[in-house]
Amino acid sequence: MARAVPETHGEILAAAARRFAVTGYKGTSLQDIARAVGCSKATVLYHFANKEALLCELMAPAIAVLEALDARLAGTTGAAAQEIAGEGFVDLAVRFRREIALLRDEFPDLLQQPAFAHIQQISERLIAAFAGHSGRPSAQIAAFVVLAGIAETCAEFIDVPDDELRPALLAVVRRALEPVT
Secondary structure, three states, X not given: OOOOOOOOHHHHHHXXXXXXXXXXXXXXXXXXXXXXXXXOHHHHHHHOOOHHHHHHHHHHHHHHHHHHHHHHHOOOOHHHHXXXXXXXXXXXXXXXXXHHHHHOOOHHHHOOOHHHHHHHHHHHHHHHHHOOOOOOHHHHHHHHHHHHHHHHHHHHOOOXXXXXXXXXXXXXXXXXXXXXX
């Protein structure tokens, strides 16, 4: 039964995040979100044009931090690029690990949506930075493994305190990446 008072934007976002965590983005309908909030689908559509708009708003803070990291990496090379990429991406992944966990199984499909298409290019630049912009296959492989590993680890270890997870991840990053001179 729908409530008479329209629900707030924040309540709808929170319900969507919970539903996405349980059934995934593709497995969640706007009606599911409305039901979880206790409002009508029309109320959800009053606040959000569609499900993609809802997801975009949920992910906007994480994407803004990723874009800022990408901007910081512009023009860096070698060890400096590796250090900025390592610390920046670890900080991002630790801070937004719940969002990463929500989408980890659907990430490749989400990159096909127009609102998220630029994330693929940022990821490629981030891998290049992790590799210190080296053309060596071994450096690029290590960079790819580090990027994917950080994201997977943060999604898997949701309940580990930040002050334990961050230094553990940074230690792994520093051991895994080839030094660039």
